[in-house]
Every structure is written in C-alpha cells, then in structure tokens.
Amino acid sequence: MTTLTVKDRAGRLREEPPRGGRPRGRWKEILTGWAFVLPAVALFLVMGLYTIGSGFALSFAKWNGFTPEWLWVGIQNYKDLLYADPSLAPEMRRAAWNTLQVMIAVPALTVAIALPLAVTLNSIRRLRSLLRSVYFLPYVTSGIAVYYAWRYVLEPEGSVNLLLRALGLGSLSQPQGFLGNPSTALPTLILILVWSSVPVATLLYLSGLQAIDPNMIEAAQIDGAAPRHVLRRIIWPLLRPITAAIVLLGVRDALHGFQIFLIMTGGGPGGHTDVLGLMTYRLSFFKGLAQTLGVASALGWLLFAAALLLTLVNARMLRRIR
Amino acid sequence: MSRSRAARIAAYVALAVYAAISVYPFLWMVSGAFKSRTEILQGGHLIPQHPTLDTLVDTWSRLNFVQYFGNSLIVTGSTVIGVLVVYSLASYAFAVLNFPGRKVLFWFFVSLLFVPGITVLLPVVILEKELGVLGTHLGLVLPFINGTAPLTVLLLTNSYSSIPREMREAARADGAGEPRIFWSIYLPLARPAHITIAVLTAVPTWNEYVLTRVSISDASLYTLPLGLESLISSEVPRYNEVMAASLILVLPVIALFLFLQRYFVNGLVGAIKG
Numbered sequence: 401m402t403t404l405t406v407k408d409r410a411g412r413l414r415e416e417p418p419r420g421g422r423p424r425g426r427w428k429e430i431l432t433g434w435a436f437v438l439p440a441v442a443l444f445l446v447m448g449l450y451t452i453g454s455g456f457a458l459s460f461a462k463w464n465g466f467t468p469e470w471l472w473v474g475i476q477n478y479k480d481l482l483y484a485d486p487s488l489a490p491e492m493r494r495a496a497w498n499t500l501q502v503m504i505a506v507p508a509l510t511v512a513i514a515l516p517l518a519v520t521l522n523s524i525r526r527l528r529s530l531l532r533s534v535y536f537l538p539y540v541t542s543g544i545a546v547y548y549a550w551r552y553v554l555e556p557e558g559s560v561n562l563l564l565r566a567l568g569l570g571s572l573s574q575p576q577g578f579l580g581n582p583s584t585a586l587p588t589l590i591l592i593l594v595w596s597s598v599p600v601a602t603l604l605y606l607s608g609l610q611a612i613d614p615n616m617i618e619a620a621q622i623d624g625a626a627p628r629h630v631l632r633r634i635i636w637p638l639l640r641p642i643t644a645a646i647v648l649l650g651v652r653d654a655l656h657g658f659q660i661f662l663i664m665t666g667g668g669p670g671g672h673t674d675v676l677g678l679m680t681y682r683l684s685f686f687k688g689l690a691q692t693l694g695v696a697s698a699l700g701w702l703l704f705a706a707a708l709l710l711t712l713v714n715a716r717m718l719r720r721i722r
Numbered sequence: 723m724s725r726s727r728a729a730r731i732a733a734y735v736a737l738a739v740y741a742a743i744s745v746y747p748f749l750w751m752v753s754g755a756f757k758s759r760t761e762i763l764q765g766g767h768l769i770p771q772h773p774t775l776d777t778l779v780d781t782w783s784r785l786n787f788v789q790y791f792g793n794s795l796i797v798t799g800s801t802v803i804g805v806l807v808v809y810s811l812a813s814y815a816f817a818v819l820n821f822p823g824r825k826v827l828f829w830f831f832v833s834l835l836f837v838p839g840i841t842v843l844l845p846v847v848i849l850e851k852e853l854g855v856l857g858t859h860l861g862l863v864l865p866f867i868n869g870t871a872p873l874t875v876l877l878l879t880n881s882y883s884s885i886p887r888e889m890r891e892a893a894r895a896d897g898a899g900e901p902r903i904f905w906s907i908y909l910p911l912a913r914p915a916h917i918t919i920a921v922l923t924a925v926p927t928w929n930e931y932v933l934t935r936v937s938i939s940d941a942s943l944y945t946l947p948l949g950l951e952s953l954i955s956s957e958v959p960r961y962n963e964v965m966a967a968s969l970i971l972v973l974p975v976i977a978l979f980l981f982l983q984r985y986f987v988n989g990l991v992g993a994i995k996g
C-alpha cells in the first residue's frame with residue numbers, strides 16, 4: 401500500500417512546474433526552494449540521516465555505551481542473533497515466534513470483527529454516528545492509560561474474572577489473573593491489540609461500503625440472493641483492497657510496535673510475551689555495562705529488513721488483487 | 723415484515739454488545755477514579771457505592787499531576803507547532819516550487835516511513851547524549867518532529883498540489899513573492915489539512931512513552947505517561963490513583979476527538995488510502 405502511495409506521489413511530482421524564464425529569476429527560484437526546505441532538511445540530517453548511519457555502523461561493533469572505543473566485529477552480531485550465541489539465539493527465536501503469532505492473529509481477528517461490524521453498522525439508520533464515535537474511542541485513546549485500565553480489569557480480583565463468574569463461566573476465569581498465567585498472557589494481549597485496531601479497520605470498511613453502488617446490492621436481493629451470499633459474492637471482493645491495507649498495517653504494527661508488551665507484561669511471565677521490538681529495547685537500554693548495544697542495533701536492522709520485505713510482498717499481492 | 727424487523731433488532735443487539743466491549747475499560751477507569759482507597763480494594767461494583775472526588779483531587783495536586791500535565795502540554799504543543807512550521811514550508815516547496823534536488827529530497831523524507839522507530843531509538847539517544855539535550859524537553863521534541871516527517875510531508879504536499887495553480891500565477895502577476903503567496907493563499911486554503919496534521923501529531927505525542935521513558939530522568943520534567951508509570955511501579959499499585967491519573971491523561975484526548983472528529987476521520991482515511 402505504502403509503496404503504491406509513494407509511486408503515485410512521485411508521478412505527480414514529475415509534472416514540472418513552469419520554469420522561471422530568465423537566468424536570474426531561475427537562480428532566485430532555486431534559492432527560494434532551498435530556503436523553504438532548509439529547516440526540514442537540517443532536522444533530517446541531524447535526527448534522521450546521522451542516527452540511521454551511526455546505528456547501522458554500530459550494528460557491526462560491540463559497545464556498552466560508556467567506553468570511548470567501539471570494538472569492530474564485522475557481521476558477528478547478526479550471526480550471534482541468528483544462531484551463534486547460545487543465550488541470544490534461543491531468546492530471539494522465542495521472541496520471533498511470539499511476534500509471528502501476533503502478526504497472524506491480530507490482522508485475521510481484526511478483519512473477522514471489523515467487516516461484519518461495518519456491514520451491520522452500514523445497514524442501520526438510527527444511532528449510526530453515535531455508535532461510530534463509540535467504536536472509535538479505543539483508537540483515539542490507545543496508549544499507556546488504556547493499557548493500565550486493561551491491567552486493572554484483568555487482575556486476579558478484577559472485573560473480567562467477576563463478570564465471568566457472574567455469567568456462570570467461572571471455569572474460564574483466571575485465579576492468577578489473565579496476564580499472570582503463561583498460557584493466557586499472549587492471547588490476552590492479542591485480543592487487546594485487536595480491540596485497539598478494530599476502530600480504524602471498521603472506519604476503512606465503512607468508507608469502502610459507502611462507495612459501493614446500492615443498486616448492485618438491491619439487484620442481487622431482487623434476484624433472491626441471501627444476505628450472506630451478498631456479503632461473500634459482492635461485498636467481500638469489492639472490499640479486498642481495504643482488507644489488504646488492514647493486513648499490511650497489522651503486520652507492520654506487529655513488527656514495529658511493542659509498547660503494549662512493555663507496559664502490560666514486560667515480556668513476562670517467563671518470556672511468554674516477549675516480542676522482537678521489546679527484545680531490542682531491552683538490549684538497548686537495560687543491560688547495564690554489558691556490551692549489547694551492537695547486538696541491539698543489529699536486531700533493529702533485522703526488524704527493518706523484515707518490515708521492508710513484508711511490505712514489498714504485500715504491495716505485490718495487492719497489485720495482483722487489483 | 724416481521725422477519726426484517728427481527729433482523730433489525732438482532733443488528734442493534736450485536737452493535738450494542740460491541741459498543742459495550744469498546745467502552746469496557748473506560749467504564750472501569752471512571753469507576754476506579756471515583757472510588758476511595760478502601761473501596762477499590764473491595765472491588766466488585768462498577769458504580770461506586772461511596773463516590774468521592776478526593777482521589778482525583780489528590781492525584782491532581784498532591785501527586786503532582788498538575789505539573790506533569792503542564793509538561794505534557796509543553797512537549798505536545800511545541801511538537802505540533804514545530805511540525806506545522808517545518809513541514810508546511812517544506813511541503814510548499816515540494817508541491818509548487820522548482821529547484822534541483824526536489825524529487826530526491828521528497829523521496830528521502832517519504833522513505834523514512836520504512837524505518838521502524840525502534841531501529842533508530844538507540845542512535846537517537848546516543849546522539850542526544852553527545853549534543854547534551856538528552857533528558858530535556860527539547861530532546862523529546864526534536865525527534866518527535868522528525869518522526870512525523872513522512873506522513874506529514876505526504877499529506878501536506880498532496881493538499882498543496884490540489885490548490886489550483888492559477889491562483890498562484892495570478893498572485894505572482896500582482897507582484898507577490900513566494901513567502902507572501904505561501905502565507906496568504908496556501909496556508910488559509912489548506913486549513914483542514916493543517917488541523918488534521920495537528921490532531922494526528924498531538925494524540926500520539928501526548929501518549930508517547932517509549933522514548934520519554936529512556937530520556938527523562940528528572941521527575942520535575944515528567945510528562946503524564948511517566949507520572950502514571952511512577953504510580954504503578956510501587957509495590958502494591960493503588961488502582962484508584964492509577965485510574966484517576968489515567969482519566970486525567972485520556973480526557974483531553976477524548977475532548978479533542980469529540981470536537982475535531984471530522985478531521986480525525988478524514989486524516990486517517992486519507993493517510994491510509996492516499
């Protein structure tokens with residue numbers, strides 16, 4: 401999706417604005433152009449280019465952040481992460497496995513909830529805009545405060561356990577709390593991630609549904625098509641580009657985002673909710689004097705490579721769908 | 723008729739159930755914020771039996787949340803202003819001016835979209851330590867501004883490009899220079915795009931926790947997320963205070979959303995579809 405976007409824009413840029421005639425006017429135009437972009441470029445050179453470059457260099461060195469010298473080690477950091485280091489490699493594999501589960505489960509469940517929700521919401525008239533605002537709330541407030549609120553309701557004596565017992569589903573309640581039990585912690589976090597990504601997905605589906613010609617659906621209904629057939633044969637194929645965009649966003653978030661894991665479990669219990677982003681963060685900032693900064697950088701760049709690869713694959717699939 | 727009516731009722735029931743799921747943690751946040759220390763330990767009731775304002779008042783003043791709130795306003799406000807100034811200028815140049823390097827630069831900014839925040843987080847911290855801005859509000863604002871570059875440049879360049887070129891030519895014929903055209907034609911006409919950028923920047927900045935956590939160590943510079951975290955890192959978190967602090971953090975965002983909902987929605991659909 402993103403690559404397509406970028407190409408569209410670049411195409412638009414290619415139509416050159418009319419030139420400024422005389423040579424003197426031309427120079428003035430060049431200087432004006434550069435004056436306008438100067439602040440952005442200056443900030444980018446310092447905060448963007450320099451940090452990207454030094455971070456990439458650091459991934460080939462060992463350093464603890466305090467000694468004056470970096471120790472160059474070539475691609476050893478990458479090897480250590482992928483297979484060579486007996487303590488790092490298994491940790492990385494487990495974090496990668498958890499990340500993969502998040503990457504598959506969150507987009508799939510988001511689509512499974514958001515599409516029916518949008519279709520239902522689109523079929524009613526009264527209360528539609530009120531409900532839309534209510535559904536949007538989890539996205540707007542997503543962040544530390546809401547994660548703490550979830551922690552509160554998921555406590556051993558929290559309201560989710562009480563609710564389950566009150567509904568006669570006491571067997572589903574978790575006496576140690578949903579985040580304390582190794583087998584429920586990751587699924588719980590996945591459900592919260594779905595909860596916070598459903599709003600944007602629903603919004604996108606709604607805008608897609610409103611672009612579908614109602615006559616088409618009416619014609620199918622007159623021909624006797626059942627609602628679920630209309631959904632499967634007409635609505636689902638037309639909304640496929642939106643589905644692809646939602647999946648792409650979900651995959652990117654799974655690779656880039658780790659905030660919820662940091663705030664709600666810190667990777668625990670016992671590493672059961674550790675993900676690659678969180679592992680990078682830990683190696684970067686919580687290893688004291690150990691020389692882990694190079695490995696942390698290397699892991700960051702592996703994440704970058706994975707994200708880029710998945711974006712390209714997705715963009716190609718998207719083009720085929722279209 | 724009765725069948726379609728039943729279907730409609732079923733639709734409303736399903737929508738109501740999901741609405742309840744959407745607001746579930748907020749209901750308990752509000753409930754917890756109005757409970758006293760003893761009542762929160764008993765748990766149970768969503769509606770507090772002895773609702774009290776003491777917890778909120780206490781969190782606001784004794785626990786210093788008034789100060790954290792001010793710090794959050796400073797950081798978020800400076801970031802939004804910085805983003806609007808720096809990238810409206812740059813996007814204007816990308817959209818309408820003609821100078822060598824224009825396309826390359828535009829590509830550079832947009833390609834930053836592919837670099838995950840976590841990949842550059844460590845180098846940013848190392849660099850800021852060397853520059854001596856680590857641990858200050860400026861040290862937060864600079865990377866926050868730079869981080870919004872890809873999306874902001876995309877949205878603003880697009881919006882400026884859609885303004886008819888004839889207006890610019892007419893102003894030039896009247897003798898107006900570029901700064902003047904930018905200021906009195908493009909800025910006012912692209913106002914909706916600027917508001918969209920402002921809200922899409924303000925909300926994540928207000929909530930930002932990851933870089934702030936590793937940068938700021940001086941408690942007098944804490945923003946709301948750090949203040950909130952400091953409440954929960956004590957041995958037994960007092961959830962009534964945690965929920966009161968959470969409420970203080972989300973209320974401004976909800977208010978912003980309710981007033982500027984249209985810009986949120988347009989911005990998101992535009993950013994993803996664009």
